[in-house]
Amino acid sequence: MNTSHENLTDTWNANSDDYNRYSKEGLEDKKELEAWKSIMKEVFGDSPLKILDIGTGPGTIAIVLSEMGHEVTALDFSDSMLSHARANASARGAEVTFVKGDAADLPFSDNSFDAVISRNVLWTLPDPVKALTEWKRVISPDGKLTYIDGDWSNELNKSVKTRFKHLISSFLIRVTQREHVSRIQATCGKDLWSVSAERPAFDLNILNGLDLKDIRVSTGIDQRVYSGLRAWKYGYYSGTFLVECRK
Numbered sequence: 001m002n003t004s005h006e007n008l009t010d011t012w013n014a015n016s017d018d019y020n021r022y023s024k025e026g027l028e029d030k031k032e033l034e035a036w037k038s039i040m041k042e043v044f045g046d047s048p049l050k051i052l053d054i055g056t057g058p059g060t061i062a063i064v065l066s067e068m069g070h071e072v073t074a075l076d077f078s079d080s081m082l083s084h085a086r087a088n089a090s091a092r093g094a095e096v097t098f099v100k101g102d103a104a105d106l107p108f109s110d111n112s113f114d115a116v117i118s119r120n121v122l123w124t125l126p127d128p129v130k131a132l133t134e135w136k137r138v139i140s141p142d143g144k145l146t147y148i149d150g151d152w153s154n155e156l157n158k159s160v161k162t163r164f165k166h167l168i169s170s171f172l173i174r175v176t177q178r179e180h181v182s183r184i185q186a187t188c189g190k191d192l193w194s195v196s197a198e199r200p201a202f203d204l205n206i207l208n209g210l211d212l213k214d215i216r217v218s219t220g221i222d223q224r225v226y227s228g229l230r231a232w233k234y235g236y237y238s239g240t241f242l243v244e245c246r247k
């Protein structure tokens with residue numbers, strides 16, 4: 001798989017209907033939505049902030065933050081993802097400004113946001129240092145840089161328990177929605193640095209190198225968020241982590 005910008009954009013466009021089904025199901029799951037709101041409250045507190053959601057996909061985190069009273073801009077390079085995100089936000093009456101752009105070359109000036117958030121995107125970006133440098137650039141001094149990501153490949157390769165749970169997950173996903181969400185990972189992921197990087201140690205090294213402050217990593221995010229059937233389908237990784245730090 002070639003990881004050129006065009007090829008990655010095509011892959012995400014092609015998989016957006018599938019991904020949107022997974023995301024809409026999550027938005028309609030009250031427990032899951034409340035879990036995300038509680039995590040976001042721990043991260044951003046109660047005061048309204050100007051937040052950028054990078055690689056918003058169908059817009060879940062942007063919608064959650066907007067419903068919590070934040071002023072949210074959400075960026076993605078996939079037209080199909082953005083079109084799903086606009087429809088999802090409008091269906092919920094959530095106010096979000098959607099922008100088409102590249103996560104590693106942001107169309108915003110320096111210090112434009114109080115905070116940046118990104119969920120499950122960094123692993124897909126060919127140059128994580130370039131991306132994180134950009135994410136730092138657009139937040140104001142002392143602003144918050146946060147993201148959620150996972151040690152997807154390593155965990156799957158190393159843990160027999162995770163491989164077994166992954167088999168059950170794949171079966172359930174096929175039975176309940178025919179399409180296989182983690183196909184995206186199988187296609188985009190093979191040639192990326194994230195296949196072999198030990199995370200979050202890899203991330204900490206970059207964040208320290210970029211001179212980011214107050215770095216904190218929390219684990220067990222999927223276990224907090226998914227419940228019921230979705231826990232079997234999507235909650236089998238224990239390696240999902242949340243990074244918080246300041247400029």
Ligand SMILES: C[S@@+](CC[C@H](N)C(=O)[O-])C[C@H]1O[C@@H](n2cnc3c(N)ncnc32)[C@H](O)[C@@H]1O
Nearest residue numbers: 012055056057076077078081102103119120121
């Ligand atoms: C795994 S999805 C995550 C979507 C969303 N953050 C969520 O958690 O539901 C990755 C998203 O990142 C977007 N993406 C990948 N590379 C990107 C890039 N270079 N610039 C902008 N968006 C990108 C994809 O189009 C896709 O919507």
